[in-house]
Amino acid sequence: MALLDIRERAGYLFLAVVLGHIILISAQVNSKAGVPVLQTVTFGVFAEVQRMASTGVSSVRRFWSDYIGLRHLKSENEDLRQRMAQLEIELQQQRALADRSRGLQNLLQLRDQSNLTTRAAEIIGAGATPDFRTVTINLGTRDGLRANMAVIAPSGIVGRVVVPTARAAKIQLLVDRNAAAGAIIERSRAQGVVVGGGDDRLRMDYVSEVADIVAGDVVMTSGIDGIFPKGFMIGQVESVEKNGPAYKRIVVRPAVDFRSLEEVLVITTGGGGRETPEGSSE
Numbered sequence: 456m457a458l459l460d461i462r463e464r465a466g467y468l469f470l471a472v473v474l475g476h477i478i479l480i481s482a483q484v485n486s487k488a489g490v491p492v493l494q495t496v497t498f499g500v501f502a503e504v505q506r507m508a509s510t511g512v513s514s515v516r517r518f519w520s521d522y523i524g525l526r527h528l529k530s531e532n533e534d535l536r537q538r539m540a541q542l543e544i545e546l547q548q549q550r551a552l553a554d555r556s557r558g559l560q561n562l563l564q565l566r567d568q569s570n571l572t573t574r575a576a577e578i579i580g581a582g583a584t585p586d587f588r589t590v591t592i593n594l595g596t597r598d599g600l601r602a603n604m605a606v607i608a609p610s611g612i613v614g615r616v617v618v619p620t621a622r623a624a625k626i627q628l629l630v631d632r633n634a635a636a637g638a639i640i641e642r643s644r645a646q647g648v649v650v651g652g653g654d655d656r657l658r659m660d661y662v663s664e665v666a667d668i669v670a671g672d673v674v675m676t677s678g679i680d681g682i683f684p685k686g687f688m689i690g691q692v693e694s695v696e697k698n699g700p701a702y703k704r705i706v707v708r709p710a711v712d713f714r715s716l717e718e719v720l721v722i723t724t725g726g727g728g729r730e731t732p733e734g735s736s737e
Contacts, residue, residue, distance in 0.1 A: 611710030
């Protein structure tokens with residue numbers, strides 16, 4: 456065992472001696488460029504180490520720079536998204552304000568064109584069931600409102616006050632199935648009664664069988680009901696059905712879009728006659 460260790464040590468020593476001779480010879484022998492071979496080899500080894508170290512450092516720097524840049528870009532994108540969201544909100548607010556301004560301007564024009572005393576009101580609620588088509592406005596008896604006062608919009612007849620309280624009032628829309636208004640055909644002057652259908656259409660009843668009514672005719676208020684003033688727009692005849700000489704069904708499309716209604720005018724002159732319970736027809 457000891458003999459084996461001596462041989463290994465002798466082998467290592469021999470390799471060391473050989474390597475030392477090679478190094479000494481390399482230090483004395485010059486390359487074609489006149490530089491010692493040992494110096495050339497040493498320089499090559501250290502140059503490769505430096506190149507690898509430089510490449511690693513550059514990669515780390517690029518990675519860190521890209522990381523910082525991405526973080527900065529992400530922060531900028533987040534700021535831009537928040538700014539765009541804020542601008543969209545502001546744009547929607549401006550559109551809502553413009554729409555409201557146009558609605559109020561139309562109400563003012565309607566009030567100025569009529570000889571009636573009116574009060575502008577805002578719709579603050581709607582009926583909870585489709586059986587009774589009603590809305591609630593923000594004016595009441597403290598503002599001079601009474602039952603059976605007519606309610607109008609720039610596009611036409613809306614309905615009538617049915618339940619006024621101190622600070623609010625319930626309005627029965629003309630499309631309510633229990634609502635009615637005296638009507639006249641603008642073109643032929645044929646008269647009848649427009650009643651609500653409970654949906655978004657009206658029906659014209661009690662029309663003479665010899666009356667001249669065709670689709671497209673404009674239907675106005677006749678004033679005979681004592682609630683709605685004469686000459687206000689109700690709607691337009693959508694279809695006419697006849698059964699022999701008599702009229703079977705006359706469908707009227709309302710002039711008012713009740714689904715987008717926001718502001719109305721309450722006519723405070725006239726109306727306020729006999730009070731009727733909510734849901735009853737005149």
